[in-house]
Amino acid sequence: MADTLLNRVPEDKMAPPLRASREAALRLSGDATIIEVFANSKAASTLLFEDFYQKVFFGGEVDRRYKELLRLRLSKLHGCFFCNRNNEAGALEVGFTPAQVDAIGGDAVAEFTPAENAVLALANELALTNMGGTLDADLYAQLSACFTDGQIIELGTVGGVLGGMNKLSFVFNLVEREPYCPFHRAA
Known part of the structure; x- marks a missing residue:
């Protein structure tokens, strides 16, 4: 598990979409530090997980x-x-x-x-x-x-x-x- 100085947001304090991302990360890698830390910032987590991933990575014009x-x-x-x-x-x-x-x-x-x-x-x-x-x-x-x-x-x-x-x-x-x-x- 990553050893960051930043605070990790507990699962029960996360928005539902971040909880789902956290669970998926734990299943695949055994670590969800990045998601737990990004949950500290609504703006940053929205930019990354909703705007970038949902609109561009999983959306967009490129398969x-x-x-x-x-x-x-x-x-x-x-x-x-x-x-x-x-x-x-x-x-x-x-x-x-x-x-x-x-x-x-x-x-x-x-x-x-x-x-x-x-x-x-x-x-x-x-x-x-x-x-x-x-x-x-x-x-x-x-x-x-x-x-x-x-x-x-x-x-x-x-x-x-x-x-x-x-x-x-x-x-x-x-x-x-x-x-x-x-x-x-x-x-």
């Missing part, structure tokens, strides 16, 4: 399958234990195979469609570990063969928000880090 792929690739690159458990379940839920899920995080080989490969390439550019990430002409061509500019912006927004949430989660110590996580606490 959820691509957003799940993007989300899992970013969490695997960033090394967030909580995110990986939740995102692996999300990827399986939208139809990725266990072999594909394994390949998203490492050196395993799996087949992906051209659109999926474009999303994986975008995730690599958006990753916090890629300080020089860019949408160059080749990546734009790869993405635009499968997605409209509006959909590319939506994918980029999803990746940007998730990357920022990863950074916040590491700084505030809201999540456990995988052993390979490149972001270690300062000594």
Whole structure:
């Protein structure tokens, strides 16, 4: 369980949607610190769990399958234990195979469609570990063969928000880090 300095809101003091998110997080990862801490702020929890997740991640113009792929690739690159458990379940839920899920995080080989490969390439550019990430002409061509500019912006927004949430989660110590996580606490 994450060892944050921020207060955790008890389940009985949470709004019903956050309670449901908390229970789902506990089932998948055994830890709901991030939800318990976000429950301290109605505005921040509404922005993240209702506005971002419900309207953009689970809504929007881009099929959820691509957003799940993007989300899992970013969490695997960033090394967030909580995110990986939740995102692996999300990827399986939208139809990725266990072999594909394994390949998203490492050196395993799996087949992906051209659109999926474009999303994986975008995730690599958006990753916090890629300080020089860019949408160059080749990546734009790869993405635009499968997605409209509006959909590319939506994918980029999803990746940007998730990357920022990863950074916040590491700084505030809201999540456990995988052993390979490149972001270690300062000594």
